[in-house]
Amino acid sequence: MGLALIVHGGAGMIPPERYDAARAGCRAAAEAGWRALLAGGSALDATQAAIMALEDNPSFNAGTGAVLTSNGHAELDAGLMDGESLHVGAVAGVQRIKNPVALARAVLASPHVLLVGPGAELFATESGIALCDPETLVTPEQRARWQRGYRDGDDVNAGPAMGGLDVGGVGQAASVHSDGHKHGTVGAVAIDAQGRIAAGASTGGIAAKHPGRVGDTPLPGCGFIAENGLGGVSSTGHGEDFIRLTLARRALDYMAGGMSAQAAAEAAIRLLGERVGGHGGLITLDAQGRPGFARNTPAMAYAYMLEGAAEIVAGV
Numbered sequence: 453m454g455l456a457l458i459v460h461g462g463a464g465m466i467p468p469e470r471y472d473a474a475r476a477g478c479r480a481a482a483e484a485g486w487r488a489l490l491a492g493g494s495a496l497d498a499t500q501a502a503i504m505a506l507e508d509n510p511s512f513n514a515g516t517g518a519v520l521t522s523n524g525h526a527e528l529d530a531g532l533m534d535g536e537s538l539h540v541g542a543v544a545g546v547q548r549i550k551n552p553v554a555l556a557r558a559v560l561a562s563p564h565v566l567l568v569g570p571g572a573e574l575f576a577t578e579s580g581i582a583l584c585d586p587e588t589l590v591t592p593e594q595r596a597r598w599q600r601g602y603r604d605g606d607d608v609n610a611g612p613a614m615g616g617l618d619v620g621g622v623g624q625a626a627s628v629h630s631d632g633h634k635h636g637t638v639g640a641v642a643i644d645a646q647g648r649i650a651a652g653a654s655t656g657g658i659a660a661k662h663p664g665r666v667g668d669t670p671l672p673g674c675g676f677i678a679e680n681g682l683g684g685v686s687s688t689g690h691g692e693d694f695i696r697l698t699l700a701r702r703a704l705d706y707m708a709g710g711m712s713a714q715a716a717a718e719a720a721i722r723l724l725g726e727r728v729g730g731h732g733g734l735i736t737l738d739a740q741g742r743p744g745f746a747r748n749t750p751a752m753a754y755a756y757m758l759e760g761a762a763e764i765v766a767g768v
Contacts, residue, residue: 454759456643456741461753462636463733474753475766481505482755495650498642503553506638513636518656520598526589528552531670535649535678542670545569548583602659639686651676651684667691673701683707689732713744721746
């Protein structure tokens with residue numbers, strides 16, 4: 453067993469001209485998480501760092517640049533799980549939090565598991581986490597997409613950099629995903645030097661969702677799960693179907709039953725399609741730090757780094 457980290461930037465439709473940008477964003481997130489591990493940080497530290505990098509990248513549907521609700525607001529969800537203690541922290545429906553996964557980490561350290569909406573934001577101020585102006589989370593692209601109506605093939609305000617994405621400039625960044633109503637949850641799973649496992653996820657949810665709608669992302673066993681000795685999972689897709697199947701838990705159970713991380717990921721996604729006709733993807737790490745990833749959508753951005761490897765592997 454050694455250090456290991458895997459991240460995803462969401463499953464759905466990613467046009468080929470945006471593959472490089474999707475890979476670059478996930479690679480940067482993996483680098484952030486890997487730096488935390490190399491510095492002696494915990495699996496939770498690494499998972500949070502990787503997810504925060506994706507939340508801060510306006511090309512992904514989490515944090516800044518998330519899709520908007522039917523009434524034009526960004527409502528954000530996130531969750532984290534510590535595989536050693538089995539403590540969970542999650543938030544849902546927050547509008548004034550730049551990095552929802554950081555607030556989820558604070559909830560994890562409290563007696564609570566899941567806080568929602570204004571109550572979660574009140575907890576943030578009590579925990580020393582600054583609130584932001586909700587409009588700073590809304591990019592010009594997402595405002596324009598909402599005004600015209602989210603639809604497949606959206607390509608609004610795409611700049612020339614990186615296949616239509618400028619990951620350094622919020623004003624010019626175009627979404628990695630072009631399928632109007634699918635959601636591109638981001639997530640990560642990590643194993644640290646002590647063999648501890650953590651997993652998490654963060655999202656803006658489904659485009660034009662009903663205000664107050666919550667999907668699988670902040671729900672342990674659905675959008676993410678981690679347990680020392682077994683592994684970790686982070687999911688992305690149509691959340692209602694992942695909730696119906698508690699799909700992350702099923703993938704972890706497959707690994708507990710002897711499947712490899714890759715076989716478990718494939719089996720879970722196969723079940724998603726066969727049992728409820730759902731669409732999405734997930735990433736896995738088993739207890740030995742071996743990665744797996746699967747999807748039944750046209751694409752899923754991912755990246756992973758393993759101890760002893762020469763470089764980060766990134767794909768779509």
